[in-house]
Amino acid sequence: MPAGIELARHACLPCRRSKRRCDRKLPSCDLCIKKDTDCNYPGARTSERDSRTVYSQTPDSQSSPETVRSCNTEASAVYFLAPHLFRQAQLELPRSDFPIPAEVSSLIGDASSIREIAKTFFSTIHLWLPIIFKKGFFVSMLNPWTQRQTELSLLALCMKLCNTAPSEDDGSNNFLYRTAKRFHHEVVTAGVLSTHVLQAGLLIALYEMGHAMYPAAYLTVGACSRYGLALGIQQNCYPTSAADDGLEMRGQRSWNEVEENRRVWWAVLTFDRFLNLNNPARPLSTEDPTFDTYLPVDDTSWNDCTAKASDSVKISTGFSLKLGGFARLAQATYLLSQAFHSVAPSAVIEDGIKDLDQTAQLRRTLLALVHAADSEATHRRLDFCASSELSFRSVIC
Incomplete structure (x- = not known):
């Protein structure tokens, strides 16, 4: 090992999740640099993380939210046009990490508030529309190292939308609905391809169907079907090699994630046909x-x-x-x-x-x-x- 290179004690979290060999270099391992992924090490002190951030973000290299969104959109376009290239190169889409809007943060609150929103959702709507893996959601929500904060915040916001009972003064409901629709549109436009985003879209469609918001519900479900096809989750419903390819392309290793995707696609199929009754x-x-x-x-x-x-x-x-x-x-x-x-x-x-x-x-x-x-x-x-x-x-x- 060349002199002057500092090594972490353990493999970084992205390499652990992907089950790949990590060289443990600081401030970022070579694999995370190659994949343009935020390299986080477990147990790192705040000061150490801050120093790595200062080290890696010189004035010439700092990126604005617009730059992050642009890069993520380009990566999503390549993934969509040449998915097998992504699979063969063992690449993954970078997680979009643009700031969560202030109105969204005020609606979902802190971690304890999100936990209460999720508890209400899983004890009511989830009983007859079980499309979100309960354990996986809580594990991701409680993980401070997660790179899915934007997606989880969107999903929590849509959970709250479905939890909220209608009232005579529906001004607050309209604000919540408009905020959820706008935030979902921003995330999709940023090029984020994620099961959580599709689940959020389905919950918005559920709210629209329950409130007889037509043709909005019909258009939302149609958009969800296209998004699911772009994501490739329909492949998880069939016993073909294509399903294995899609599984590898999305970096999934858990059967529970496959089952979750299978349920999400069945929800798309059900909503699509229900609207045509x-x-x-x-x-x-x-x-x-x-x-x-x-x-x-x-x-x-x-x-x-x-x-x-x-x-x-x-x-x-x-x-x-x-x-x-x-x-x-x-x-x-x-x-x-x-x-x-x-x-x-x-x-x-x-x-x-x-x-x-x-x-x-x-x-x-x-x-x-x-x-x-x-x-x-x-x-x-x-x-x-x-x-x-x-x-x-x-x-x-």
Whole structure:
């Protein structure tokens, strides 16, 4: 080792998360410099971090928020246009670290306030829309070294938006909604590609649907579908090598993250079809799930971190198994897609009798799903209202 080079006692946090060999150089390891990543070492004293910051940020090298956003947008563009180049070079998108707006900080408060917002969300909305990994959210929120403060703040703001009950004086609600929409737009425009940003967009869409804000809800869900496709999370729903490639490209190593992405994409599919119930002829923003699409695992097992990758089942085998509420909702979403096809004006009926038989079979399958949900609700004390409601709407579609 050349003289004069100072080494840290432990590997830096980005290398630990990526499970890569770290040379432990100060102020930044070579890998973080190569990937343009903020290099943080565990247990570093504040004065040491400050000295490294002064050392690395000379007047010529300091970057304004606009420069950070510009660099991040360029990296996102390259990732979008040449994703396999990113995978082969083992690169990762730099995390955007632009300042959180003052109005956002005032709405979500400090760490304890965010914790209360999250507790309320996970005890209410999360029960029937479990698309956020509870343990992962709290771990990231409590980690002072996290590079996702902007994304977590956006997600916490959208959680609060959904937690807030409507009132006669909806001025405060409108301000919260406008702030969430504006902040989400700024993060997306900055080129941030993250599951947290997509989750925040879905919560905004949920608020808009609940308050009958149309066509805003329809446009938001359409934007979420495009964002999810750009992120590539739909690949996690299929047992193909493409899913493994996408997993490696996004630097994920945890199966819980794969399951979280799978649930987020199912929420996109469900919202997209729910908004077309009154007009099935309107084109969807997403492709229909197939028999090879994986269903979400049992909700309780996922929340308790006891679920395994081997617990995942496909739609083709899921109808005969005991499943959680969100998996039943996913099944109802799949059947709703089939119902849309049966009433599509562009469908060519070659055999009228065969078509009637298929429609009758689809109706029987939908009613069987409702019966299975009612039976499991009685014996397992679970709530399947969402899947049953969607199934009944599919019958009368």
